Amino acid sequence: MKVSQKAAKSFKVIGREIHVWPVSVWGSDSVVTRFESLLSPDELTRAATFRFENLRRSFVLSRGALRVLIGSFLQAPPEKLLLILGSHGKPGVAQPGAGSPAFEFNVSHSGGIAIFAFSSDCAVGIDIEQIRPLEDMRKVATHFFSREESEDLFSLPPDERERAFFLCWTRKEAYVKAVGEGLSIPLDSFQVTLRPGEPARFLHLNHDVSLAQAWTLHNLEVASGYAAALAYRDAPRPVRLQPLIEMEELLNLVG
Ligand SMILES: CC(C)(COP(=O)(O)OP(=O)(O)OC[C@H]1O[C@@H](n2cnc3c(N)ncnc32)[C@H](O)[C@@H]1OP(=O)(O)O)[C@@H](O)C(=O)NCCC(=O)NCCS
Numbered sequence: 001m002k003v004s005q006k007a008a009k010s011f012k013v014i015g016r017e018i019h020v021w022p023v024s025v026w027g028s029d030s031v032v033t034r035f036e037s038l039l040s041p042d043e044l045t046r047a048a049t050f051r052f053e054n055l056r057r058s059f060v061l062s063r064g065a066l067r068v069l070i071g072s073f074l075q076a077p078p079e080k081l082l083l084i085l086g087s088h089g090k091p092g093v094a095q096p097g098a099g100s101p102a103f104e105f106n107v108s109h110s111g112g113i114a115i116f117a118f119s120s121d122c123a124v125g126i127d128i129e130q131i132r133p134l135e136d137m138r139k140v141a142t143h144f145f146s147r148e149e150s151e152d153l154f155s156l157p158p159d160e161r162e163r164a165f166f167l168c169w170t171r172k173e174a175y176v177k178a179v180g181e182g183l184s185i186p187l188d189s190f191q192v193t194l195r196p197g198e199p200a201r202f203l204h205l206n207h208d209v210s211l212a213q214a215w216t217l218h219n220l221e222v223a224s225g226y227a228a229a230l231a232y233r234d235a236p237r238p239v240r241l242q243p244l245i246e247m248e249e250l251l252n253l254v255g
Pocket residue numbers: 062088089090091106107108109110126127128144145168169172173176177178179180181182183187
C-alpha cells in the first residue's frame with residue numbers, strides 16, 4: 001500500500017490509517033513561549049536540564065508539537081494530556097475511560113525535523129535521520145547491522161553508500177521503536193532492505209522469514225537530505241504523510 005504524500009490536513013484517524021506529521025523544529029521566542037506553556041512540570045524540569053539553549057528550545061518545540069497533535073487527534077486540551085513511559089521508555093498517552101482503543105504514537109527527531117506517527121490501534125515505530133558523511137561508516141555498520149546488510153551496503157557504489165546507510169539505520173530503529181523494547185533487541189538479529197530504489201521491507205526477523213512477513217516497513221520521503229521509515233506489525237495500512245510544516249503553522253492550524 002502506498003504512502004499518500006499530499007494528504008489533506010486531518011485529525012481524524014479513519015479505520016486502519018496511520019498519520020505521519022513531520023514538523024520543522026524552529027520557532028521565534030514567542031512561539032517557543034507558547035509551546036512551553038503546554039508542557040507539564042516534569043517536562044519543564046527536563047527542559048531546564050539542557051545545557052545548550054538550542055537543545056532546550058528543540059525539546060520544548062518538539063514536545064509541545066507532540067502535545068498539540070495528540071490533543072487535536074483526541075480532542076483534548078494539549079496541556080492536560082498525561083504522557084506516560086513504558087518499561088523501556090516508549091512514550092504513550094493515558095486515556096480516561098476503560099475500553100477506549102489505545103491511541104498509539106511514536107516520535108523521532110534529527111537535523112531540525114521532528115516526525116510523529118499516530119494510529120488509533122496499532123503500535124508504530126518511526127525514525128528520521130539527516131543524511132550526513134560518516135568517517136567510520138564501515139565500523140558502525142559492522143557493529144550494528146547484520147552481516148548481510150553490511151555486505152549489501154559495501155557492494156554498492158561509494159556514492160550510494162551514505163544514503164543506503166541511513167535507509168538501513170532508520171528502518172532498523174523504526175522496528176526497534178515499534179516493538180518498544182529499545183536496544184535490548186540485538187540490531188543484527190533482523191534484516192531490512194537498504195538499496196536506494198528498492199522497496200522498504202523486512203527480510204527476516206530473528207532469522208524467521210515468515211515473522212518478517214507479518215510486519216510492514218514504509219520508506220518516508222520527508223525532505224531532501226533525510227532518510228525516514230515507519231514500521232508496524234500488521235499488513236500494509238494506508239499511510240497519510242503530511243508535508244513538512246513549521247511550528248507557527250501548526251499553532252495556527254489548531255487555533
Ligand atoms: C531511544 C531510541 C529508541 C531511539 O533513539 P534515537 O534514534 O537516538 O532518537 P530519536 O529522536 O529517533 O527517538 C527519540 C524518541 O524515541 C522515543 N522513545 C524513547 N524510548 C523508546 C522506546 N523504547 N521505544 C520507542 N520509542 C522510544 C521518545 O519519544 C524519544 O523522544 P523524546 O525523548 O523527545 O520523547 C533508542 O533505540 C536509542 O537510543 N538508539 C540509539 C541509536 C542506535 O544505536 N542505533 C542503531 C541503529 S542501527
